[in-house]
Amino acid sequence: MSVENTASSGPAPSDFIRDIVAKDLADKRYQKIVTRFPPEPNGYLHLGHAKSICLNFGLARENQGQCNLRFDDTNPTKEEVEYVDAITADVDWLIAGWADHCLGLKPKGAVPRKQSQDGRDDYHLPAVPPGTADAEPFFASDNFEALYDFAVALIRKGKAYVCDLSPKETDEYRGAPDKPGRESPWRNRSVDENLDLFQQMRAGEFPDGARSLRARIDMASPNVWLRDPLLYRIRHTAHHHAGDKWCIYPLYDYAHCLSDYIEGITHSVCTLEFEVHRPLYDWILAALELPRPLPHQYEFAKLNLSYTIFSKRRLLQLVQEKLVDGWDDPRMPTLSGARRRGIPAAAIRRLAALVGVTKYDGVTDVALFEHAIREELNGLAQRRLAVLRPLKVVLTNLAPDEIIEVDATNDPQAEHPTTRRVPFTREVLIESDDFAEVPPPKYFRLKPGGEVRLKYACIIRCEEVVKDASGTVTELRCTADLSTRSGGPNSDRKVKGTIHWVSATRAIDAEVRLYDRLFTVAEPGATEDFKQFINPHSADVIRAKLEPSLGAATTEDRFQFERIGYFNLDPKDSSAGRPVFNRTISLKDTWAKGGKP
């Protein structure tokens, strides 16, 4: 199966939502499709959000449409600008070079304009053309004035009322899923009284929780969301975007469908838990008798990944209790964590394409994500030599000051691979795993009296094993067969094993962080005490030896340390002369897994 990548547009994915969109377009129900990605700025974006971003922006780019970024910021007590900025950056990163031309923004500071169509009042705020200067994301809070007006219209139609029940009473009156609710005693107030009270709510005449605005629907509905749901609550709290203008704030169900409508959204795609809200979404829009085409809501299953948690609450807990190094800790499933870890945005898009879109709420094996990362990095990463746990090897037939510059391939997957020079010297370091005094069966690497090829250099033979007083191997004394040098007369000579190495005298030092899965169990979120499953080896830090060219690495580079894994320069903790490399992901290792007895 081929999958979309950054450069080409590959075969378009197919799923039930794309089918609906295709049909709507074929039926000329809409002339242009407009989707939206509506995060609440109360946490960082994670891989679960990425699935939604890929779906919504994918829909837009595949149909020459647009996808608006909108902050669903109707709850001032939970939201912060820090999150707005982080989310904006994460979205930009994820869609860069792929769907950024579909990103729907509005003019900075703009709010919906009141207009009249067919004699009916309307509010509309379409996105600006891509590339327009001074554009910013949409904010539900920019719609507050329009939303207030729509609420007044609802009251005038007798479809909303001010209710004086306390939160606790409201709860009791609502009933239970299997028991009908009771009507509020305030349900049949006159329009004028409702209008007056609602205006007073806005003016700040009442304390928090004293009154609310409710839709007048059906207290006996089997769907509890239709039992006169709240539209507005009183909250004497300043808002991170709207300032201190408001003390009443709309609730999700009311704000969302209308924000969709105001922006001209055609397909409002959300996750499964909102399925039972859809009748309310439709009710509000229908009740207002709006002049323009209405948006429709469709639901899909959110992403669940094994060995991963996505719960905002728990992620926040990890951050606050310093179990991880912030929201962008490379082990976090956040987009900022993934970015810092060196995972390309295209790998995340690849994952989204691989998991597909359905209404089945399953758990995707994190191995699929790891596969997507390796697939992407394999074509992207420059090959380099690095030794994580060094063992000294002295090539006794080389002069102490001899430096042989060997050619090493940078990009074996490229059509026309390039090379670089790597210094090869009398003393080299090899991976301690690559020597075994007592080799297990089928061991291809170096052993006493055995031969192995040092990649890009030549074949060496282990003549002598040097140990310290405790019996630990400290050094290998080997001879190099320079006639087998790459490009040399006997370069074709085959040995079973080829290992990586660096020059002991020319290598540079670096801190290397060996990241691994954050949790040791497949479903860490299954119990409340998920913290006991944190992998103690999820961030092992070592000092490693790298080939000299790595001293010039930049944070944009992606490397494969040959035979080890993919690495990037940590963008946060690296400094000139003090490089810190992150292991994005290891190479597949069938030897370590099962080949090894």
Added chain:
RNA sequence: UGCCCGAUGGUGUAAUGGUAGCACAAGCGACUCUGACUCGCUUUGUCUAGGUUCGAGUCCUAGUCGGGCAGCCA
């Protein structure tokens, strides 16, 4: 004994009444100056019971199992 949604190999999915296919994972093998990549092969599947039909994973009915919904959260 409420309402809504879902169920295809270990996992994620395709098949839109007509040969159950793909990817990941797992296993075996080939290749290899990366035990990587690549390539080949293999194991494993339509929740159950009825019904409609020439023909059902697909449509219908009932059941089972799983998920969601009773925030002035989103």
